[in-house]
Amino acid sequence: MLATYSEHSYSKADIVVVDIHLDVTKRILGNPYEYEFTYDGFSRSIEVVANNISPNTLCVIESTVPPGTTAKVIYPIFVEAFRKRKLDINKFHLAHSYERVMPGRNCMDSIVNFYRVYSGINKESETMAEEFLKSFINTKDYPLYRLHSTTASEMAKVLENSYRAMNIAFIEEWTEYAEETEVDLFEVITAIRMRPTHKNIMSPGFGVGGYCLSKDPLLADWSYKNLFNGDGHLKMSVEAVATNDLMPNYTFDLLKREVGNLKDKHITILGISYLNDVADTRCSPTGLFYDKCLGEGANVNLHDPLVTFWEEKKLQINSEINHLRVKKHDVAIFTVRHSLYLDMTVDDILSTLPGVKVVIDANNIISNDTAKKLSDKNIKIIGVGKGQLKKLWKNNE
Numbered sequence: 523m524l525a526t527y528s529e530h531s532y533s534k535a536d537i538v539v540v541d542i543h544l545d546v547t548k549r550i551l552g553n554p555y556e557y558e559f560t561y562d563g564f565s566r567s568i569e570v571v572a573n574n575i576s577p578n579t580l581c582v583i584e585s586t587v588p589p590g591t592t593a594k595v596i597y598p599i600f601v602e603a604f605r606k607r608k609l610d611i612n613k614f615h616l617a618h619s620y621e622r623v624m625p626g627r628n629c630m631d632s633i634v635n636f637y638r639v640y641s642g643i644n645k646e647s648e649t650m651a652e653e654f655l656k657s658f659i660n661t662k663d664y665p666l667y668r669l670h671s672t673t674a675s676e677m678a679k680v681l682e683n684s685y686r687a688m689n690i691a692f693i694e695e696w697t698e699y700a701e702e703t704e705v706d707l708f709e710v711i712t713a714i715r716m717r718p719t720h721k722n723i724m725s726p727g728f729g730v731g732g733y734c735l736s737k738d739p740l741l742a743d744w745s746y747k748n749l750f751n752g753d754g755h756l757k758m759s760v761e762a763v764a765t766n767d768l769m770p771n772y773t774f775d776l777l778k779r780e781v782g783n784l785k786d787k788h789i790t791i792l793g794i795s796y797l798n799d800v801a802d803t804r805c806s807p808t809g810l811f812y813d814k815c816l817g818e819g820a821n822v823n824l825h826d827p828l829v830t831f832w833e834e835k836k837l838q839i840n841s842e843i844n845h846l847r848v849k850k851h852d853v854a855i856f857t858v859r860h861s862l863y864l865d866m867t868v869d870d871i872l873s874t875l876p877g878v879k880v881v882i883d884a885n886n887i888i889s890n891d892t893a894k895k896l897s898d899k900n901i902k903i904i905g906v907g908k909g910q911l912k913k914l915w916k917n918n919e
């Protein structure tokens with residue numbers, strides 16, 4: 523394998539895999555229809571490939587793109603470049619096959635040992651893509667799935683992520699309801715998951731981050747209107763993005779309800795990444811929560827066991843949890859299900875967060891047993907989707 527900046531290296535390749543990001547810019551938080559999308563940088567990158575590859579190359583698009591992109595945007599770039607280069611476009615092969623990679627420890631495994639969907643712009647492209655995918659995917663246990671067009675393959679990616687985003691947004695609206703009714707929503711969901719048809723109902727939580735769920739439904743919406751002249755929007759998918767983007771507001775409201783004015787209060791946030799046991803902070807819901815705390819004049823302590831630099835905020839992070847022992851804490855919010863937090867005992871919490879008066883469990887991190895013990899020590903504990911905790915502190919009041 524070779525890593526290079528040289529554009530000429532494309533001419534040496536038999537296969538070019540494109541995994542460049544394609545961003546959506548949201549203009550107004552919570553307004554799902556106010557977003558901007560452009561192919562500009564992406565198209566320029568494809569042009570570089572098209573201007574340099576050898577005629578017999580297979581190009582596999584793995585980027586998540588608006589459905590229709592491979593056929594309507596990418597292929598014409600190759601046609602035009604090959605025309606200018608006086609090369610036979612029929613020798614060129616183009617396919618789409620999207621990643622389902624999971625960041626973190628199992629990253630490689632999630633590529634090799636998982637199902638893959640693919641398609642090509644013609645039969646030969648499909649066959650070549652299949653051969654390529656078979657060379658590194660365990661297709662014996664995870665057979666490939668060939669779709670009938672690259673647009674279908676592109677749609678599969680954004681539909682599966684829209685489905686997941688909607689599933690999360692759906693459970694969000696039950697969170698406050700569960701709290702009002704003093705119900706443990708996690709227990710309710712465990713009961714529902716016993717039913718085979720309902721196994722993938724999502725849990726409530728702090729928010730949705732990462733690069734995919736926070737934008738993929740918008741790529742579908744953009745495609746529908748702009749590549750296929752669709753009338754209207756993919757309303758439910760788009761609104762799910764907005765619901766998920768605003769999710770940290772619920773935890774912030776819990777905080778406000780407990781503390782009132784945040785000015786000069788010492789707020790400790792445990793968890794910056796968007797996912798447990800990974801250091802990835804892209805679109806992390808902690809960002810919105812942190813901004814709101816700062817906006818109200820709070821003193822904010824930050825911790826994450828894996829994040830040492832918060833790229834989006836340009837902040838150095840002390841990932842050693844013991845540094846919190848010498849800080850002041852009025853309220854602590856557990857936001858990410860990092861193993862380190864899940865393993866904390868009551869004594870760990872008390873010694874790490876001296877003086878803390880309120881603990882907010884925003885992601886089902888603290889067990890009912892630990893919550894009871896904290897409550898016995900006069901620490902008020904509340905949680906997202908954890909209406910049952912109300913009973914604990916009611917008994918103590």
Ligand SMILES: NC(=O)c1ccc[n+]([C@@H]2O[C@H](COP(=O)([O-])OP(=O)(O)OC[C@H]3O[C@@H](n4cnc5c(N)ncnc54)[C@H](O)[C@@H]3O)[C@@H](O)[C@H]2O)c1
Nearest residue numbers: 541542543544567584585586587621622623624625733734
């Ligand atoms: N990371 C995931 O978990 C995941 C899962 C499924 C799909 N995807 C999709 O895969 C694509 C990439 O995602 P990512 O998370 O790796 O994004 P990323 O931003 O981490 O990586 C994209 C990389 O492409 C590089 N790049 C940009 N222009 C380039 C060019 N012209 N030539 C060479 N490199 C260039 C960037 O420097 C960057 O390193 C996206 O479309 C994303 O939606 C990602």
